[in-house]
Amino acid sequence: MQITNELVSYVANLSRIKLDENEISEMQSQMSEIVNYMDILNQLDTENIEPLSHIFNITNVMRDDEVRDSYEREEILKNAPAHTEEAFIVPKTVD
Amino acid sequence: MDIFSMTALETGKAIKDGKITAVEATKQVLDSAESKNDKINAYITICREKALAQAEEVQKKIESGELTSPLAGVPIAIKDNICTKGIKTTCASRILGDFTPVYNATVMEKLNNAGMITVGKLNMDEFAMGSTSETSYYGAVHNPWDLNKVTGGSSGGSASSVAGKMSLVTLGSDTGGSIRQPASYCGVTGFKPTYGTVSRFGLIAYASSLDQIGPIGKDASDCASIMDIISGKDSMDGTSLDIDYPEYLSSLTGDVKGIKIGIPKEWYNNKGLDSEVAEKTRKVAEVLEKAGAVVEEISLPFAEYAIPAYYIIATAEASSNLSRFDGVKYGFRAENYSSLVDMYNATRSEGFGKEVKKRILLGTFVLSSGYYDAYYRKALKVKAVIKKNFDEIFSEYDLILCPTAPTTAPEIGKSLSNPLAMYLSDVFTVSANIAGLPGISMPCGFDKNGMPIGVQLMGQALADTKVLNTAYAYQQMTDYHKQEVK
Numbered sequence: 092m093q094i095t096n097e098l099v100s101y102v103a104n105l106s107r108i109k110l111d112e113n114e115i116s117e118m119q120s121q122m123s124e125i126v127n128y129m130d131i132l133n134q135l136d137t138e139n140i141e142p143l144s145h146i147f148n149i150t151n152v153m154r155d156d157e158v159r160d161s162y163e164r165e166e167i168l169k170n171a172p173a174h175t176e177e178a179f180i181v182p183k184t185v186d
Numbered sequence: 187m188d189i190f191s192m193t194a195l196e197t198g199k200a201i202k203d204g205k206i207t208a209v210e211a212t213k214q215v216l217d218s219a220e221s222k223n224d225k226i227n228a229y230i231t232i233c234r235e236k237a238l239a240q241a242e243e244v245q246k247k248i249e250s251g252e253l254t255s256p257l258a259g260v261p262i263a264i265k266d267n268i269c270t271k272g273i274k275t276t277c278a279s280r281i282l283g284d285f286t287p288v289y290n291a292t293v294m295e296k297l298n299n300a301g302m303i304t305v306g307k308l309n310m311d312e313f314a315m316g317s318t319s320e321t322s323y324y325g326a327v328h329n330p331w332d333l334n335k336v337t338g339g340s341s342g343g344s345a346s347s348v349a350g351k352m353s354l355v356t357l358g359s360d361t362g363g364s365i366r367q368p369a370s371y372c373g374v375t376g377f378k379p380t381y382g383t384v385s386r387f388g389l390i391a392y393a394s395s396l397d398q399i400g401p402i403g404k405d406a407s408d409c410a411s412i413m414d415i416i417s418g419k420d421s422m423d424g425t426s427l428d429i430d431y432p433e434y435l436s437s438l439t440g441d442v443k444g445i446k447i448g449i450p451k452e453w454y455n456n457k458g459l460d461s462e463v464a465e466k467t468r469k470v471a472e473v474l475e476k477a478g479a480v481v482e483e484i485s486l487p488f489a490e491y492a493i494p495a496y497y498i499i500a501t502a503e504a505s506s507n508l509s510r511f512d513g514v515k516y517g518f519r520a521e522n523y524s525s526l527v528d529m530y531n532a533t534r535s536e537g538f539g540k541e542v543k544k545r546i547l548l549g550t551f552v553l554s555s556g557y558y559d560a561y562y563r564k565a566l567k568v569k570a571v572i573k574k575n576f577d578e579i580f581s582e583y584d585l586i587l588c589p590t591a592p593t594t595a596p597e598i599g600k601s602l603s604n605p606l607a608m609y610l611s612d613v614f615t616v617s618a619n620i621a622g623l624p625g626i627s628m629p630c631g632f633d634k635n636g637m638p639i640g641v642q643l644m645g646q647a648l649a650d651t652k653v654l655n656t657a658y659a660y661q662q663m664t665d666y667h668k669q670e671v672k
Contacts, residue, residue, distance in 0.1 A: 092560075094551075102550040106505060107512075107527070108543055109535040118547060124606050125548060129494040132564050135571065142566030143573060145395065145425070146381060146622035146647065152424050166288045172519035179514050182526045 092130055094123040189214050194260050194355040194408045195435075201248060201259040208248065208259030212241040212303050215261040219306060219352040226328045228337075228347040230266050231274050232306040237261065244301045256411055256435070258301030263353040265344050266307040267314055268399065269388035270294055273304070277390050278312045278322035281537030282517045291388020292423070293357060293399055293416045300415045308343030308356060312539045313508065314364055314392045316340050317608050318601045321541040326598055329372060330671045331637055335595040338368030344402045345372035349638075349671060355403035355412060359389055361396045362496050363590075363615025366627035369402050370590035370640025373629045375667060376402040377409040377654065380647045381622035382427035384413075385420035393503035394425075396496070396619040405667050406628065406657035410434040413650070429648065437651040438658040443478030445656060447471070447643075448583040450486040453614060458592040463639050466631035467589045470641045473663055474587075474656065484583065488575045491568050492617040497609060498552050498565035499620070504542075505549030511537065544605070573621045580646040585656060588614050590627040590640035614642060624650040626657045629666040638669075 099119045103110050110118065164177065173180035187206045189197045200206045216234050223229050241261075247253040264270060267277045269287035271294070276282045290298070297304070311321040319327040319342025327342035329335040330350030337346040341358030345368035348356060358365040360378035369376025377400045384399045391397060401412035413434040420426040449471060454464055471481045513519035513533030520532035538546070552561035579586065591611055601608045618625040623644050630641040645653040661667050 098551070099547065102547050102554060105554065106543075106546045106550045107509075107530040107534050108538070108546060109531040110543075118544060121544060121605055122548060122551070125497065125609070126551070128606055128609075129498055129552075129561060132491055132494050132498075132568055135488070135491055135568060137564065137567035137571065140567045140570050142563050143570035144566060146573065147425075147427065149425065152421070154421060162288045170285055170288075170516035172284075172513060172517070181514055182523065182529050184526050 092126050094119055094126055189354065190218070190351040193404045195256055195411050197354060198257045198260045208241040208245040208303060209238060211259060212237050212261045212305060215305050215353060219347070222350055222352050225333060226330055226346055226350050226352065227325050228309055228327055228343040228350060228352050229263070229306045230276055230278065230309050230324050230343070233273055233304065236273065237303050237305045241303045244303060247301060253301035255300035255415065257415065259303065261303045261305045261354060262297060263306050263308050263344070263347055263356045264294070264304060265310055265341050265356070265358045267310060267359060267390045268293060268357060269390065270304060270307065273307060275307065275390070276324070278310045278324055279538065279542070280323045280518055281511050281533070283323070284518065285516045287388070289388065292385035292420045294388065296416050302415070305353065308347060310343055311340035312542050313390070313504070314340040314359055314361055315504070315541050315545050317363070317367060317611055318596070319343065319368065320598065320602055321539055323539060328598070329595050331373060334597055335637065336371065336598050336601065338371035338591070338595060340364040341402065342368050345369050345374055345376060348372070348374045348402055348404060355401060355408050357399055358402050359397055359399050360619065361392050361500060362619050363612045365400050365402060366615050366625055366640070366642055367591050367612070369627040371595035371638065373638030373669060374402055375405050375409055375626065375628045375657065376400065377413070377626045378618060378624060379413060379417065379650055380624045382425050383417045383431070383650065385418070385423040385426050387420055387422035391507040393500040394507065395503060396500060405661050406626065406654050407435065407438060409626070410438055410654045432651045434651055434654060438655050440655070440659045440662050442474060442656050442659045445479045445585065446583045447474060447479050447481045447585045447587050448484035448579055449481060449587050450489065451483050452486055452489060453588050456592060456613060458610060458613070459589065460593045460633070462633045463589050463593060466639045467587070467641050470630045470660065471587055473660060477659055477663060481587065484579055486575060486579065488571050489617050492572055492620055493609060493613055495565040495568040495572065496612070496616040496620055497548070498561050499569065501545045501549030502553050502562050503549070505546045505553065508542070508546055513537070541602070569620050572617060576621045576623065584645065584649070584652055586644040588642050590614060590642040594633045594637040594639055618644050622647050624653045626653050628657050628661065629669070631666055
């Protein structure tokens with residue numbers, strides 16, 4: 092698998108990460124090496140094998156729908172880089 | 187009374203017996219941590235006032251008989267990816283530099299209820315991504331055995347603080363070896379429990395299907411006593427196992443007669459395996475054989491596929507988990523941006539370090555349209571193959587014995603320039619995470635430069651007490667775990 096600079100830029104954009112030209116070429120070379128190494132998995136025939144997500148059987152977990160205390164809004168907002176007394180502040184999203 | 191000459195359990199007993207108070211024990215740990223942190227950089231945050239206030243309260247409850255845990259009053263330090271209410275939790279990242287959780291991780295509630303004293307938050311690789319504890323935004327952690335060497339990672343602070351007498355016992359987290367490998371490099375004992383036995387609620391996620399919290403301490407008994415406190419079903423973690431949990435500490439009998447241990451031959455033929463590490467690992471087998479264990483060579487032909495499968499699964503999950511860091515709800519936000527999307531871009535570019543960005547990109551790549559089947563889906567199939575391979579081994583054998591890491595600790599500054607080589611150093615540890623197995627690393631000797639060597643025991647899922655007990659038996663017969671930094 093060939094990792095090109097264009098592919099690095101493409102996934103960087105999908106990831107919401109901005110890279111300058113130097114960073115793109117550094118990522119390109121390191122990602123190429125790692126992805127080439129990942130390609131050794133192709134040596135293994137997995138044609139008739141089902142993918143395994145969870146080691147243990149996962150069952151749907153249900154609980155009673157009861158009212159519980161939530162965290163204090165004021166406390167939660169303290170962690171936000173920009174906020175009013177009751178909401179997060181973000182740049183304008185709709186013109 | 188010097189608590190650093192004792193284990194956590196011995197300290198707990200001394201507190202119960204009135205030979206030392208929880209406050210005095212806490213002061214000793216705080217003083218030592220503060221005086222050595224300039225050199226070792228094991229802690230990101232030391233919380234003296236909070237810890238002393240907690241210790242005073244706990245001491246009263248011990249005296250009144252309200253707190254009876256064997257570790258009541260004993261100080262503990264916590265990896266900085268575990269949420270601590272009211273105490274800054276940074277994940278060693280700039281992006282969470284100002285984050286103070288409004289809630290406790292389940293393990294913190296359990297430690298508090300048992301009367302353990304939180305003294306501080308430990309340095310690590312940023313978002314637990316790394317094998318050297320050099321990717322921290324707050325600087326590399328140094329190995330107490332040789333300050334020019336790395337501690338291993340990602341729980342580097344958790345291991346180095348125990349080795350450096352800056353803590354008695356700690357919590358770390360293990361996604362691909364992040365408890366066991368630093369324990370090995372620092373000459374201490376680190377235990378990764380079966381996936382699902384310790385709640386991940388409040389553990390800042392790296393790769394959710396692989397992450398597991400566990401203890402690092404001086405010996406297997408201390409690790410078992412922490413497991414008694416932190417394990418258990420938790421309704422806040424959907425993958426938490428609903429099983430009858432064992433009594434970990436009281437299951438340590440030291441009896442290993444008839445236990446069947448397999449040594450995977452492929453792993454000893456690993457090109458990167460240092461000859462001293464191989465030799466010391468074989469000596470562990472001899473010690474256990476003398477105690478009545480049966481050791482035989484086995485084959486784990488698919489284990490070499492564990493590393494690529496691991497890095498595909500882990501980075502995929504990381505790219506998803508780390509999408510929540512957007513500069514809105516918590517932590518850092520970049521100063522200069524032109525729009526909402528540009529704010530995300532700038533915040534994440536400035537807030538994440540290089541290794542984290544690389545793993546987000548790799549994870550986004552393996553999940554992206556056109557590559558998903560070839561990489562992510564393939565890795566999940568390989569995971570199934572590896573698990574089946576282990577199931578077959580464990581139908582005949584109780585445990586697998588192998589090195590924890592191929593070498594002893596490398597020098598600081600040598601690993602990050604060659605990421606693939608660093609990833610390959612996880613060769614012996616990642617398969618336990620892929621298959622959800624319990625594993626322990628314990629000291630088994632030193633190399634010619636005096637650096638500690640660790641050996642690993644892995645068991646079948648839920649055979650945690652068998653793993654701990656065999657480590658305990660070994661430590662009854664040897665004193666490598668009692669060696670101290672000169």
